[in-house]
Amino acid sequence: MHVIVVGLSHKTAPVEIREKLAVPESRLREALSRLCTYPGVREGLLLSTCNRVEVYAVVEDLEGGYGRVQEFLADTHLSLSSEHLTPHLYWHAGDRAISHLFRVASSLDSMIVGESQILGQIKDAFEVALTHKASGLLLNKIVKKAISVAKRVRTETKIAETAVSVSYAAVELAKKIFSNLTEKTVLLIGAGEMAKLAARHLIANGVRQVRITTRNLQHGLELAQKFNGTAVPFEDYKTELAAADIVLVSTGASHYLVTADDVQRAMRQRMNRPMFLIDISVPRNIDPAVRPIDDAFLFDIDDLHMRVEQNREDRLREAAKAEQMVVEEVAVLGQWLQSLEVTPTIVALRGRTEEIKRREVEKVLARLAHLSSEDRAAVEALASAIVNKMVHGAMVTLKAEATSSSGAAYVDAARRFFSLEDTPPAYPPAQTDVQDGSEGSGTGNGANRFSGESLVQHTTKEQSRRVS
Amino acid sequence: MSSVFFMLTMGLYFVSTVCYLAYLLRRAETLSKVSLGITAAGFATHTVALVARMADSSQAQLPTFHEALSFFSWMLILVFLAVEYRRQLHVLGSFIVPLALVSLVTAAAFRSDGASSLQPVFKTLWVHVTLSMLGTVGFAVAFVAGVMYLIQDGLLKSKRFNVLYAKLPALDYLDHLNQQSIVMGFPLLTLGIISGAFSAEIVRGSYVNWNPEQTWAMVTWGFYFAVLVGRLTIGWRAKRAAYLTIIGFAGVILTLIGVVLKSHGSVS
Numbered sequence: 089m090h091v092i093v094v095g096l097s098h099k100t101a102p103v104e105i106r107e108k109l110a111v112p113e114s115r116l117r118e119a120l121s122r123l124c125t126y127p128g129v130r131e132g133l134l135l136s137t138c139n140r141v142e143v144y145a146v147v148e149d150l151e152g153g154y155g156r157v158q159e160f161l162a163d164t165h166l167s168l169s170s171e172h173l174t175p176h177l178y179w180h181a182g183d184r185a186i187s188h189l190f191r192v193a194s195s196l197d198s199m200i201v202g203e204s205q206i207l208g209q210i211k212d213a214f215e216v217a218l219t220h221k222a223s224g225l226l227l228n229k230i231v232k233k234a235i236s237v238a239k240r241v242r243t244e245t246k247i248a249e250t251a252v253s254v255s256y257a258a259v260e261l262a263k264k265i266f267s268n269l270t271e272k273t274v275l276l277i278g279a280g281e282m283a284k285l286a287a288r289h290l291i292a293n294g295v296r297q298v299r300i301t302t303r304n305l306q307h308g309l310e311l312a313q314k315f316n317g318t319a320v321p322f323e324d325y326k327t328e329l330a331a332a333d334i335v336l337v338s339t340g341a342s343h344y345l346v347t348a349d350d351v352q353r354a355m356r357q358r359m360n361r362p363m364f365l366i367d368i369s370v371p372r373n374i375d376p377a378v379r380p381i382d383d384a385f386l387f388d389i390d391d392l393h394m395r396v397e398q399n400r401e402d403r404l405r406e407a408a409k410a411e412q413m414v415v416e417e418v419a420v421l422g423q424w425l426q427s428l429e430v431t432p433t434i435v436a437l438r439g440r441t442e443e444i445k446r447r448e449v450e451k452v453l454a455r456l457a458h459l460s461s462e463d464r465a466a467v468e469a470l471a472s473a474i475v476n477k478m479v480h481g482a483m484v485t486l487k488a489e490a491t492s493s494s495g496a497a498y499v500d501a502a503r504r505f506f507s508l509e510d511t512p513p514a515y516p517p518a519q520t521d522v523q524d525g526s527e528g529s530g531t532g533n534g535a536n537r538f539s540g541e542s543l544v545q546h547t548t549k550e551q552s553r554r555v556s
Numbered sequence: 557m558s559s560v561f562f563m564l565t566m567g568l569y570f571v572s573t574v575c576y577l578a579y580l581l582r583r584a585e586t587l588s589k590v591s592l593g594i595t596a597a598g599f600a601t602h603t604v605a606l607v608a609r610m611a612d613s614s615q616a617q618l619p620t621f622h623e624a625l626s627f628f629s630w631m632l633i634l635v636f637l638a639v640e641y642r643r644q645l646h647v648l649g650s651f652i653v654p655l656a657l658v659s660l661v662t663a664a665a666f667r668s669d670g671a672s673s674l675q676p677v678f679k680t681l682w683v684h685v686t687l688s689m690l691g692t693v694g695f696a697v698a699f700v701a702g703v704m705y706l707i708q709d710g711l712l713k714s715k716r717f718n719v720l721y722a723k724l725p726a727l728d729y730l731d732h733l734n735q736q737s738i739v740m741g742f743p744l745l746t747l748g749i750i751s752g753a754f755s756a757e758i759v760r761g762s763y764v765n766w767n768p769e770q771t772w773a774m775v776t777w778g779f780y781f782a783v784l785v786g787r788l789t790i791g792w793r794a795k796r797a798a799y800l801t802i803i804g805f806a807g808v809i810l811t812l813i814g815v816v817l818k819s820h821g822s823v824s
Contacts, residue, residue, distance in 0.1 A: 362727055
């Protein structure tokens with residue numbers, strides 16, 4: 089069994105391809121169940137955001153698995169064919185696939201490194217996969233780990249500390265003027281997308297008082313409802329200024345809506361309490377002559393962009409630390425996956441039973457010294473037969489289920505039933521080839537089908553697949 | 557013994573000043589921890605030095621300018637450690653510790669071991685000096701907050717988002733610190749002046765004789781009174797308050813210089 093990922097992202101595909109491939113939330117369930125109908129696909133998770141479409145799957149064989157998943161992707165949109173997609177896709181298996189997911193979750197692969205949305209999107213995708221039982225033991229463990237790695241990266245590096253979107257830069261600046269935003273009032277003049285986003289960020293950071301004014305009163309009322317704020321008539325925006333600590337302006341007006349005189353008047357009324365003005369409109373709606381006014385801080389779209397650019401550089405520095413964490417965590421998860429391998433479990437099980445048999449036989453024979461060598465042989469044969477018959481069922485089941493989605497669960501169960509936990513799975517390649525026939529259990533085939541390949545082993549396939 | 561610890565303190569404050577100034581320009585947060593450790597060590601030796609000095613000198617000794625300044629420096633560090641403990645405002649150290657160092661070095665210049673013990677009436681002088689110095693600490697912190705405010709204000713206005721910008725706290729916090737410091741400092745100065753008047757009455761027989769340093773003290777008092785009232789009534793806050801407290805502290809320094817020039821090392 090192999091963990092694989094096949095997908096494309098903003099780094100490999102233009103938006104024209106991504107938007108075609110993107111699976112809307114309403115069709116996610118249907119797409120997932122379609123994915124699971126492909127032969128050899130045991131588990132699946134579909135991550136579809138505006139920047140990436142990726143399929144994580146647990147497949148029986150690598151070659152076929154890659155093919156099936158690619159087929160699945162090509163089938164999501166009528167106008168797409170496999171040939172179309174190939175140049176934009178990437179393939180990873182085993183460690184590489186897991187590392188890829190960890191990096192994506194930690195926002196190291198994002199367009200804006202350190203942004204926090206992707207983690208939520210992965211959680212949602214996982215939720216859907218869980219409810220539709222597309223995700224099984226392996227993916228569950230891997231995705232949960234990815235989420236915890238992402239959280240670790242967020243808390244232990246400063247990757248997400250600085251603002252890298254214009255709307256968030258506004259919040260960061262606001263926090264350098266006001267230490268506590270909860271008591272502050274925001275006045276939203278006009279309702280451009282970015283201003284709405286900035287307002288939302290401000291509310292998320294504690295702002296409770298939001299006053300909204302738009303030319304279209306109806307629109308203003310709707311927004312007020314959304315932000316739990318108050319709509320005020322557009323004519324009154326100048327008188328509203330004095331009560332506003334943060335003013336967000338983004339209208340389509342082609343002239344200055346807020347002049348230096350307006351701000352000066354407001355400052356007098358405010359008794360010089362600082363005021364933070366953000367002009368996200370192009371053309372600008374706040375007269376730049378406001379800048380020199382004491383205690384009024386005006387930032388326009390360029391200022392915010394500049395701030396974002398600086399922060400981006402800081403984030404890249406932190407990203408290097410995060411990459412190191414991902415490497416560590418992949419290694420930890422790799423160990424767990426290895427322990428789930430069927431072959432070492434069978435080896436351990438056999439070793440365990442052999443040891444019990446040997447000890448018990450020795451004990452009995454020591455007491456029955458009078459037995460002839462023939463009788464001794466008979467006793468030994470009896471013990472062997474009992475032991476082998478006892479574990480036979482377990483061995484057969486383990487091998488049969490090795491390639492099923494619940495295979496790992498059986499392995500886990502077997503390790504607990506037979507107390508194999510304390511004997512770490514020995515995994516030198518030489519021992520993996522289990523010879524069943526000699527023990528007379530009679531189920532000889534199948535063991536070496538998966539013995540040579542490890543779940544966490546990545547092959548050179550992905551390199552050869554990668555289209556140059 | 558006091559002088560050994562005093563010199564040690566000066567050395568520690570010097571090193572921590574260097575560290576704190578380097579911290580201003582560097583990203584490394586570890587530097588602030590190192591600086592804080594050195595400052596705390598300096599504060600400990602300073603405390604020992606002060607206690608030893610008090611034990612050395614008799615009760616009847618006149619409070620000297622050296623002791624007043626050393627005490628002032630000690631209080632500044634105490635206030636800084638308290639704020640640092642509550643708010644983790646490392647960058648405050650970059651401003652307060654150098655100020656404490658300067659006042660300590662000045663104190664060293666006025667150090668004299670000659671026990672100029674006079675009449676016991678000078679007990680009231682001790683009260684006067686202590687209260688005035690505590691008030692001055694308040695104004696010094698307000699001054700530092702004002703300087704920090706103006707720097708952050710300037711950085712925001714000119715859109716220079718450098719390391720210093722990242723380290724300085726929000727403007728309204730600095731304004732709040734400024735206000736709190738004056739609210740604490742002003743009553744202490746008032747009491748200091750009143751106790752000064754009493755000791756003047758004891759020494760010279762009149763409460764007020766309007767000598768230059770008394771005049772300056774009254775002007776300073778009036779100035780801070782106006783700053784406080786102005787904040788509450790006509791919006792002398794934010795940038796204006798920052799400027800005013802810087803000017804006010806300059807007045808305080810002038811008063812102290814006047815005291816020194818007049819009394820040649822002893823406060824009256």
